[in-house]
Amino acid sequence: MSRTRIAWIVLLVLAILLPFFFSSYRVTQFTLVLAYAVAALGLNLLLGYSGQISLGHGAFFALGAYVTAILVAKSGWPHLATIPVAAAICAAAGFAVGIPALRLHGLYLALVTLGLAVATPQLIKRFDGLTGGTQGLAAPSPSVPGFLDFLADDQWLYLLNLAILVPMFVLAAGLVRGRVGRALVTVRDNPIAAKTFGVDLAAYKTRAFAVSAAYAGVAGSMFTITVGFVAPESFGFALSFSFLAAVVVGGLATVAGAIFGALFIEFVPVYAADVNEALAAVIYGGVLILFMYVLPTGVVGLARRVRLRPKQEGERDAVVVDRGVAGGGAGERVRAQ
Numbered sequence: 001m002s003r004t005r006i007a008w009i010v011l012l013v014l015a016i017l018l019p020f021f022f023s024s025y026r027v028t029q030f031t032l033v034l035a036y037a038v039a040a041l042g043l044n045l046l047l048g049y050s051g052q053i054s055l056g057h058g059a060f061f062a063l064g065a066y067v068t069a070i071l072v073a074k075s076g077w078p079h080l081a082t083i084p085v086a087a088a089i090c091a092a093a094g095f096a097v098g099i100p101a102l103r104l105h106g107l108y109l110a111l112v113t114l115g116l117a118v119a120t121p122q123l124i125k126r127f128d129g130l131t132g133g134t135q136g137l138a139a140p141s142p143s144v145p146g147f148l149d150f151l152a153d154d155q156w157l158y159l160l161n162l163a164i165l166v167p168m169f170v171l172a173a174g175l176v177r178g179r180v181g182r183a184l185v186t187v188r189d190n191p192i193a194a195k196t197f198g199v200d201l202a203a204y205k206t207r208a209f210a211v212s213a214a215y216a217g218v219a220g221s222m223f224t225i226t227v228g229f230v231a232p233e234s235f236g237f238a239l240s241f242s243f244l245a246a247v248v249v250g251g252l253a254t255v256a257g258a259i260f261g262a263l264f265i266e267f268v269p270v271y272a273a274d275v276n277e278a279l280a281a282v283i284y285g286g287v288l289i290l291f292m293y294v295l296p297t298g299v300v301g302l303a304r305r306v307r308l309r310p311k312q313e314g315e316r317d318a319v320v321v322d323r324g325v326a327g328g329g330a331g332e333r334v335r336a337q
Contacts, residue, residue: 019155027154029266034161035222037262038168040246042215048253049176050208051188056113058239059120060090060213064220066131069139069230079142079225086221087214094213098206117240121232136231139224161222173255251298260299
Protein backbone atom coordinates (compact mmCIF):
# COMPACT_ATOMS: atom_id res chain seq x y z
CA MET A 1 0.00 0.00 0.00
CA SER A 2 1.38 3.42 -0.99
CA ARG A 3 2.22 6.12 1.54
CA THR A 4 -0.35 8.42 0.01
CA ARG A 5 -3.13 5.88 0.48
CA ILE A 6 -2.04 5.21 4.07
CA ALA A 7 -2.03 8.95 4.77
CA TRP A 8 -5.57 9.29 3.40
CA ILE A 9 -6.78 6.38 5.55
CA VAL A 10 -5.21 7.89 8.67
CA LEU A 11 -6.75 11.26 7.84
CA LEU A 12 -10.18 9.67 7.38
CA VAL A 13 -9.95 7.87 10.74
CA LEU A 14 -8.98 11.12 12.47
CA ALA A 15 -11.84 12.91 10.72
CA ILE A 16 -14.33 10.32 11.96
CA LEU A 17 -13.09 10.63 15.55
CA LEU A 18 -12.86 14.43 15.49
CA PRO A 19 -16.44 15.35 16.60
CA PHE A 20 -16.05 13.32 19.81
CA PHE A 21 -13.24 15.50 21.12
CA PHE A 22 -14.55 19.04 20.58
CA SER A 23 -17.38 21.23 21.79
CA SER A 24 -20.65 21.57 19.88
CA TYR A 25 -19.70 24.99 18.52
CA ARG A 26 -16.35 23.76 17.26
CA VAL A 27 -17.90 20.66 15.68
CA THR A 28 -20.34 22.89 13.79
CA GLN A 29 -17.39 24.87 12.48
CA PHE A 30 -15.72 21.68 11.28
CA THR A 31 -18.98 20.67 9.61
CA LEU A 32 -18.99 23.93 7.66
CA VAL A 33 -15.36 23.24 6.74
CA LEU A 34 -16.52 20.05 5.04
CA ALA A 35 -19.04 21.98 2.95
CA TYR A 36 -16.51 24.66 2.02
CA ALA A 37 -13.94 21.98 1.13
CA VAL A 38 -16.29 20.47 -1.46
CA ALA A 39 -16.94 23.92 -2.95
CA ALA A 40 -13.22 24.75 -3.02
CA LEU A 41 -12.48 21.39 -4.65
CA GLY A 42 -15.01 22.14 -7.37
CA LEU A 43 -13.44 25.52 -8.03
CA ASN A 44 -9.98 23.93 -8.10
CA LEU A 45 -11.12 21.51 -10.78
CA LEU A 46 -12.01 24.54 -12.89
CA LEU A 47 -9.21 26.93 -12.01
CA GLY A 48 -6.33 24.61 -11.17
CA TYR A 49 -6.84 21.96 -13.82
CA SER A 50 -8.59 23.68 -16.74
CA GLY A 51 -7.17 27.16 -16.12
CA GLN A 52 -10.52 29.01 -16.19
CA ILE A 53 -10.95 31.77 -13.62
CA SER A 54 -14.31 31.99 -11.88
CA LEU A 55 -15.31 34.53 -9.24
CA GLY A 56 -18.92 33.39 -9.27
CA HIS A 57 -18.87 30.05 -7.50
CA GLY A 58 -20.70 31.57 -4.58
CA ALA A 59 -23.70 31.79 -6.92
CA PHE A 60 -23.67 28.04 -7.60
CA PHE A 61 -23.18 27.41 -3.90
CA ALA A 62 -26.25 29.55 -3.18
CA LEU A 63 -28.26 27.79 -5.90
CA GLY A 64 -27.52 24.39 -4.40
CA ALA A 65 -28.36 25.63 -0.91
CA TYR A 66 -31.72 27.03 -2.01
CA VAL A 67 -32.62 23.93 -4.04
CA THR A 68 -32.25 21.82 -0.92
CA ALA A 69 -34.02 24.36 1.29
CA ILE A 70 -36.99 24.73 -1.08
CA LEU A 71 -37.43 21.00 -1.64
CA VAL A 72 -37.21 20.26 2.08
CA ALA A 73 -39.32 23.18 3.35
CA LYS A 74 -41.98 23.32 0.64
CA SER A 75 -42.15 19.76 -0.69
CA GLY A 76 -41.08 17.69 2.29
CA TRP A 77 -38.20 15.94 0.50
CA PRO A 78 -35.59 14.01 2.52
CA HIS A 79 -32.42 16.05 2.75
CA LEU A 80 -30.18 13.51 1.05
CA ALA A 81 -32.59 13.11 -1.86
CA THR A 82 -32.19 16.81 -2.69
CA ILE A 83 -28.42 16.58 -3.22
CA PRO A 84 -28.50 14.92 -6.67
CA VAL A 85 -31.15 17.43 -7.75
CA ALA A 86 -29.04 20.35 -6.55
CA ALA A 87 -25.98 18.91 -8.31
CA ALA A 88 -27.89 18.44 -11.58
CA ILE A 89 -29.41 21.94 -11.55
CA CYS A 90 -26.07 23.55 -10.74
CA ALA A 91 -24.33 21.47 -13.40
CA ALA A 92 -26.85 22.72 -15.97
CA ALA A 93 -26.32 26.30 -14.78
CA GLY A 94 -22.55 25.86 -14.93
CA PHE A 95 -22.75 24.44 -18.43
CA ALA A 96 -24.88 27.43 -19.49
CA VAL A 97 -22.28 29.82 -18.08
CA GLY A 98 -19.46 27.81 -19.65
CA ILE A 99 -20.77 28.24 -23.20
CA PRO A 100 -20.27 32.03 -23.44
CA ALA A 101 -17.13 31.63 -21.36
CA LEU A 102 -15.53 29.87 -24.33
CA ARG A 103 -14.99 33.27 -25.95
CA LEU A 104 -13.68 34.88 -22.77
CA HIS A 105 -10.34 34.44 -21.04
CA GLY A 106 -8.52 35.72 -17.98
CA LEU A 107 -9.87 38.89 -16.42
CA TYR A 108 -12.83 39.08 -18.82
CA LEU A 109 -14.10 35.70 -17.68
CA ALA A 110 -13.45 36.63 -14.06
CA LEU A 111 -15.51 39.81 -14.40
CA VAL A 112 -18.43 37.99 -16.02
CA THR A 113 -18.55 35.38 -13.27
CA LEU A 114 -18.14 38.10 -10.63
CA GLY A 115 -21.26 39.75 -12.03
CA LEU A 116 -23.07 36.47 -11.51
CA ALA A 117 -22.02 36.38 -7.87
CA VAL A 118 -23.08 40.00 -7.29
CA ALA A 119 -26.49 39.49 -8.93
CA THR A 120 -27.40 36.27 -7.11
CA PRO A 121 -28.44 37.77 -3.73
CA GLN A 122 -30.65 40.30 -5.53
CA LEU A 123 -32.31 37.56 -7.57
CA ILE A 124 -32.97 35.60 -4.39
CA LYS A 125 -34.71 38.61 -2.87
CA ARG A 126 -36.77 39.20 -6.00
CA PHE A 127 -38.31 35.71 -6.05
CA ASP A 128 -39.47 35.97 -2.45
CA GLY A 129 -42.48 33.72 -3.03
CA LEU A 130 -40.14 30.82 -3.65
CA THR A 131 -37.04 31.72 -1.69
CA GLY A 132 -38.51 33.64 1.25
CA GLY A 133 -36.81 36.84 0.09
CA THR A 134 -35.00 38.87 2.71
CA GLN A 135 -36.68 36.87 5.48
CA GLY A 136 -34.88 33.73 4.45
CA LEU A 137 -36.15 30.18 4.36
CA ALA A 138 -36.02 27.65 7.17
CA ALA A 139 -35.26 24.02 6.35
CA PRO A 140 -34.74 22.16 9.65
CA SER A 141 -31.66 19.95 9.71
CA PRO A 142 -32.21 16.18 9.66
CA SER A 143 -32.65 14.63 13.09
CA VAL A 144 -30.49 11.85 14.44
CA PRO A 145 -31.78 8.38 13.39
CA GLY A 146 -33.04 6.14 16.18
CA PHE A 147 -30.23 3.60 15.80
CA LEU A 148 -27.68 6.41 16.26
CA ASP A 149 -29.37 8.06 19.25
CA PHE A 150 -26.06 8.02 21.14
CA LEU A 151 -24.86 10.84 18.85
CA ALA A 152 -25.49 14.50 19.57
CA ASP A 153 -27.11 16.57 16.83
CA ASP A 154 -23.87 18.34 15.92
CA GLN A 155 -21.96 15.05 15.77
CA TRP A 156 -24.59 13.51 13.53
CA LEU A 157 -24.55 16.44 11.11
CA TYR A 158 -20.76 16.36 10.98
CA LEU A 159 -20.63 12.63 10.20
CA LEU A 160 -23.43 13.00 7.65
CA ASN A 161 -21.53 15.74 5.83
CA LEU A 162 -18.34 13.69 6.04
CA ALA A 163 -20.17 10.80 4.36
CA ILE A 164 -21.09 13.18 1.54
CA LEU A 165 -17.59 14.65 1.25
CA VAL A 166 -15.66 11.37 0.97
CA PRO A 167 -17.19 10.15 -2.33
CA MET A 168 -16.91 13.65 -3.78
CA PHE A 169 -13.17 13.66 -3.08
CA VAL A 170 -12.72 10.10 -4.35
CA LEU A 171 -14.55 11.02 -7.55
CA ALA A 172 -12.41 14.13 -8.06
CA ALA A 173 -9.18 12.22 -7.43
CA GLY A 174 -10.14 9.60 -9.97
CA LEU A 175 -11.14 12.28 -12.45
CA VAL A 176 -7.91 14.29 -12.35
CA ARG A 177 -5.65 11.23 -12.42
CA GLY A 178 -7.30 9.75 -15.48
CA ARG A 179 -7.58 10.70 -19.12
CA VAL A 180 -9.92 13.61 -18.36
CA GLY A 181 -7.48 15.16 -15.91
CA ARG A 182 -4.59 14.88 -18.38
CA ALA A 183 -6.70 16.46 -21.10
CA LEU A 184 -7.70 19.35 -18.83
CA VAL A 185 -4.09 20.04 -17.89
CA THR A 186 -3.12 20.03 -21.57
CA VAL A 187 -5.94 22.45 -22.33
CA ARG A 188 -4.70 24.68 -19.53
CA ASP A 189 -1.00 24.60 -20.42
CA ASN A 190 -1.07 24.46 -24.21
CA PRO A 191 -4.44 24.73 -25.98
CA ILE A 192 -2.84 24.51 -29.41
CA ALA A 193 -1.10 21.25 -28.57
CA ALA A 194 -4.30 19.91 -27.02
CA LYS A 195 -6.22 20.66 -30.19
CA THR A 196 -3.48 19.03 -32.25
CA PHE A 197 -3.84 15.83 -30.24
CA GLY A 198 -7.59 15.78 -30.87
CA VAL A 199 -8.83 17.24 -27.57
CA ASP A 200 -12.17 19.01 -27.99
CA LEU A 201 -11.44 22.31 -26.22
CA ALA A 202 -15.04 23.51 -26.13
CA ALA A 203 -16.36 20.22 -24.75
CA TYR A 204 -13.75 19.95 -22.01
CA LYS A 205 -14.05 23.58 -20.93
CA THR A 206 -17.84 23.55 -20.69
CA ARG A 207 -17.86 20.18 -18.94
CA ALA A 208 -15.27 21.46 -16.48
CA PHE A 209 -17.58 24.36 -15.69
CA ALA A 210 -20.51 21.97 -15.27
CA VAL A 211 -18.65 19.59 -12.94
CA SER A 212 -17.22 22.46 -10.94
CA ALA A 213 -20.67 24.02 -10.52
CA ALA A 214 -22.13 20.64 -9.52
CA TYR A 215 -19.56 20.39 -6.73
CA ALA A 216 -20.50 23.87 -5.56
CA GLY A 217 -24.17 22.85 -5.60
CA VAL A 218 -23.49 19.78 -3.46
CA ALA A 219 -21.56 22.01 -1.06
CA GLY A 220 -24.52 24.38 -0.90
CA SER A 221 -26.79 21.46 0.01
CA MET A 222 -24.36 20.49 2.76
CA PHE A 223 -24.52 24.06 4.05
CA THR A 224 -28.31 23.95 4.24
CA ILE A 225 -28.25 20.56 5.95
CA THR A 226 -25.85 21.96 8.55
CA VAL A 227 -27.37 25.37 9.23
CA GLY A 228 -31.05 24.60 8.59
CA PHE A 229 -31.68 28.13 7.30
CA VAL A 230 -30.76 30.12 4.18
CA ALA A 231 -30.89 33.86 3.54
CA PRO A 232 -29.46 36.13 0.80
CA GLU A 233 -26.92 37.65 3.20
CA SER A 234 -25.17 34.30 3.50
CA PHE A 235 -24.25 34.31 -0.19
CA GLY A 236 -22.70 37.67 -0.91
CA PHE A 237 -19.97 38.07 -3.52
CA ALA A 238 -17.36 37.87 -0.73
CA LEU A 239 -18.16 34.15 -0.52
CA SER A 240 -16.78 33.62 -4.02
CA PHE A 241 -13.56 35.37 -3.04
CA SER A 242 -13.33 33.11 0.00
CA PHE A 243 -13.53 30.03 -2.22
CA LEU A 244 -10.80 31.47 -4.42
CA ALA A 245 -8.66 32.11 -1.34
CA ALA A 246 -9.24 28.52 -0.22
CA VAL A 247 -8.00 27.20 -3.56
CA VAL A 248 -4.84 29.30 -3.48
CA VAL A 249 -4.09 28.59 0.19
CA GLY A 250 -4.55 24.85 -0.24
CA GLY A 251 -2.67 24.69 -3.53
CA LEU A 252 -3.69 24.95 -7.17
CA ALA A 253 -4.35 21.71 -9.05
CA THR A 254 -4.54 19.62 -5.87
CA VAL A 255 -7.31 17.58 -4.29
CA ALA A 256 -6.18 17.55 -0.66
CA GLY A 257 -5.54 21.30 -0.76
CA ALA A 258 -9.28 21.98 -0.59
CA ILE A 259 -9.35 20.74 3.00
CA PHE A 260 -6.58 23.08 4.15
CA GLY A 261 -8.11 25.98 2.25
CA ALA A 262 -11.51 25.38 3.84
CA LEU A 263 -9.93 25.31 7.30
CA PHE A 264 -8.29 28.64 6.51
CA ILE A 265 -11.43 30.48 5.38
CA GLU A 266 -13.48 29.13 8.28
CA PHE A 267 -11.13 29.60 11.20
CA VAL A 268 -8.83 32.53 10.33
CA PRO A 269 -11.69 35.11 10.18
CA VAL A 270 -12.98 33.86 13.55
CA TYR A 271 -9.58 34.15 15.21
CA ALA A 272 -9.06 37.55 13.56
CA ALA A 273 -12.33 38.76 15.12
CA ASP A 274 -11.18 37.45 18.49
CA VAL A 275 -8.04 39.55 18.22
CA ASN A 276 -9.84 42.75 17.22
CA GLU A 277 -13.40 42.65 15.92
CA ALA A 278 -13.19 46.12 14.37
CA LEU A 279 -10.09 45.18 12.39
CA ALA A 280 -11.02 41.56 11.67
CA ALA A 281 -11.11 42.07 7.89
CA VAL A 282 -7.75 43.85 7.94
CA ILE A 283 -6.14 41.08 9.99
CA TYR A 284 -7.64 38.42 7.75
CA GLY A 285 -6.35 40.16 4.62
CA GLY A 286 -2.91 40.60 6.16
CA VAL A 287 -2.70 36.92 7.13
CA LEU A 288 -3.76 35.94 3.60
CA ILE A 289 -1.09 38.17 2.03
CA LEU A 290 1.56 36.83 4.41
CA PHE A 291 0.49 33.28 3.68
CA MET A 292 0.82 33.82 -0.06
CA TYR A 293 4.24 35.39 0.41
CA VAL A 294 5.54 32.53 2.55
CA LEU A 295 3.75 29.66 0.75
CA PRO A 296 3.09 30.74 -2.85
CA THR A 297 2.33 27.15 -3.88
CA GLY A 298 -0.05 26.54 -0.97
CA VAL A 299 0.04 24.01 1.85
CA VAL A 300 0.11 20.97 -0.43
CA GLY A 301 2.84 22.57 -2.53
CA LEU A 302 4.99 22.92 0.60
CA ALA A 303 4.31 19.30 1.57
CA ARG A 304 5.38 18.16 -1.90
CA ARG A 305 8.64 20.11 -1.71
CA VAL A 306 9.44 18.68 1.71
CA ARG A 307 8.69 15.15 0.50
CA LEU A 308 10.70 15.46 -2.71
CA ARG A 309 13.73 17.27 -1.25
CA PRO A 310 15.54 14.14 0.10
CA LYS A 311 15.01 12.43 -3.25
CA GLN A 312 16.34 15.44 -5.16
CA GLU A 313 19.36 15.74 -2.87
CA GLY A 314 20.06 12.03 -3.36
CA GLU A 315 19.91 12.46 -7.13
CA ARG A 316 22.29 15.42 -6.96
CA ASP A 317 24.74 13.42 -4.83
CA ALA A 318 24.57 10.55 -7.31
CA VAL A 319 25.37 12.92 -10.17
CA VAL A 320 28.36 14.36 -8.28
CA VAL A 321 29.68 10.89 -7.53
CA ASP A 322 29.23 9.76 -11.13
CA ARG A 323 31.08 12.81 -12.40
CA GLY A 324 33.83 12.21 -9.89
CA VAL A 325 34.26 8.62 -10.98
CA ALA A 326 34.39 9.75 -14.59
CA GLY A 327 37.03 12.32 -13.60
CA GLY A 328 39.40 9.75 -12.12
CA GLY A 329 38.45 9.14 -8.50
CA ALA A 330 37.34 12.62 -7.49
CA GLY A 331 34.04 11.09 -6.46
CA GLU A 332 35.76 9.31 -3.59
CA ARG A 333 37.19 12.59 -2.37
CA VAL A 334 33.76 14.25 -2.53
CA ARG A 335 32.21 11.39 -0.58
CA ALA A 336 34.95 11.56 2.04
CA GLN A 337 34.33 15.24 2.57
